[in-house]
Amino acid sequence: MTLLSCLLPFVLLASFQFLTGSSLKNHHGHVQRGKPMFQTNQTTCALFSGTWVRDDTYPLYKYSDCPLIDAEFNCQMYGRPDSDYLKYRWQPLGRVLPRFNGLVFLSKMRGKHVMFVGDSLGRNQWESLICMVSASAPKMKTQMSRGDPLSTLKFIDYGLSVSFYRAPYLVDIDMVGGRRILKLEDIHAHGNAWRIADVLVFNTGHWWSHKGSLQGWDLIETGGKYYKDIDRLVALEKGLRTWANWVDTNVDRTKTRVFFQSISPTHYDPSEWSTRATTMATKNCYGETTPMTGTTYPGTYPDQKRVVDEVIREMYVPTYLLNITMLSELRKDGHPSIYSGDLSPAQRANPDRSADCSHWCLPGLPDTWNELFYAALFH
Numbered sequence: 001m002t003l004l005s006c007l008l009p010f011v012l013l014a015s016f017q018f019l020t021g022s023s024l025k026n027h028h029g030h031v032q033r034g035k036p037m038f039q040t041n042q043t044t045c046a047l048f049s050g051t052w053v054r055d056d057t058y059p060l061y062k063y064s065d066c067p068l069i070d071a072e073f074n075c076q077m078y079g080r081p082d083s084d085y086l087k088y089r090w091q092p093l094g095r096v097l098p099r100f101n102g103l104v105f106l107s108k109m110r111g112k113h114v115m116f117v118g119d120s121l122g123r124n125q126w127e128s129l130i131c132m133v134s135a136s137a138p139k140m141k142t143q144m145s146r147g148d149p150l151s152t153l154k155f156i157d158y159g160l161s162v163s164f165y166r167a168p169y170l171v172d173i174d175m176v177g178g179r180r181i182l183k184l185e186d187i188h189a190h191g192n193a194w195r196i197a198d199v200l201v202f203n204t205g206h207w208w209s210h211k212g213s214l215q216g217w218d219l220i221e222t223g224g225k226y227y228k229d230i231d232r233l234v235a236l237e238k239g240l241r242t243w244a245n246w247v248d249t250n251v252d253r254t255k256t257r258v259f260f261q262s263i264s265p266t267h268y269d270p271s272e273w274s275t276r277a278t279t280m281a282t283k284n285c286y287g288e289t290t291p292m293t294g295t296t297y298p299g300t301y302p303d304q305k306r307v308v309d310e311v312i313r314e315m316y317v318p319t320y321l322l323n324i325t326m327l328s329e330l331r332k333d334g335h336p337s338i339y340s341g342d343l344s345p346a347q348r349a350n351p352d353r354s355a356d357c358s359h360w361c362l363p364g365l366p367d368t369w370n371e372l373f374y375a376a377l378f379h
């Protein structure tokens with residue numbers, strides 16, 4: 001298991017020299033020619049275990065310099081009073097994460113199309129990446145087209161497009177006779193739109209467990225039959241296998257790189273991170289201002305993540321798991337809580353019911369996901 005998870009990225013790096021040509025720069029900017037790519041095996045493997053360390057050179061951009069940030073992620077604009085949560089850097093075990101350089105990103109990705117596909121956590125990461133790149137090149141001409149399901153920001157001088165494609169289940173969901181049918185074996189309506197991308201970053205998870213008024217479908221279709229509900233983990237696995245099969249049969253592994261953002265954790269249960277939980281004033285992430293110390297989160301390994309790990313392990317097209325679950329679990333302080341612009345004043349007055357402990361503030365944690373994405377792409 002450990003060996004496999006370490007080998008996968010290494011196989012991937014070896015087979016994807018196309019983005020950078022035959023030469024790669026090392027951390028000091030020196031070009032290395034003709035050296036075997038597999039020397040990165042250990043370092044890549046160690047990216048996702050580590051600790052959060054205080055670093056006053058962060059954040060990488062200011063919210064006021066990035067007008068694109070959606071209200072629901074724009075914590076400082078909506079009154080978040082503390083700022084320590086912005087001053088942490090992810091320190092992997094045994095190596096330093098390369099510093100994100102937007103100009104390097106632009107020039108290496110010239111003429112390419114990077115597409116995030118999934119739910120609002122993918123949108124969180126998409127907006128973060130655009131803010132990070134824009135901060136390095138503030139005068140750059142850009143063009144935004146917003147739509148549903150596809151929104152694209154184009155960096156015109158570099159011909160680079162960075163998109164978000166909304167598909168919370170990845171598989172298709174169709175309206176039939178006024179009812180929303182989630183089709184666990186169907187993905188072509190969405191998939192056709194993904195073919196233009198050179199780099200795809202997928203995610204899914206949260207919508208598979210939503211119930212009641214938050215549930216996104218009326219019926220599930222699988223194996224030619226319709227169901228009001230089925231076991232949610234079984235549904236996730238069927239949907240993911242449909243997705244994996246689409247990738248394996250439609251993605252040219254010599255031209256397109258595929259990433260999967262692992263499950264992004266929520267913080268609605270303080271007993272996971274505090275022994276004082278029973279005496280605490282609030283019932284979620286509200287009021288949390290510092291990350292957990294140490295390298296592991298005391299909560300349980302999410303069942304959904306086990307399913308994701310297994311499906312990805314069995315794929316033919318090497319899919320790089322952006323394994324951000326654990327490092328994000330340590331960031332109970334990173335959520336919008338009541339400082340989401342989507343909340344009404346009445347909701348803000350009631351943190352127990354309304355705090356958003358699922359998305360992440362920008363600037364904030366998704367910037368680290370993108371530093372890892374950057375490291376996986378180029379280092």
Ligand SMILES: *[C@@H]1O[C@H](CO)[C@@H](O)[C@H](O)[C@H]1NC(C)=O
Binds near residue numbers: 038039041
């Ligand atoms: C890469 O992994 C292989 C096999 O595990 C090992 O023999 C080799 O020493 C590693 N290379 C580096 C540079 O760590």
Ligand SMILES: *[C@@H]1O[C@H](CO)[C@@H](O)[C@H](O)[C@H]1NC(C)=O
Binds near residue numbers: 005006048050309326
């Ligand atoms: C993901 O990273 C965690 C540490 O953060 C590690 O325990 C786990 O094995 C990794 N999972 C995979 C599939 O690589």
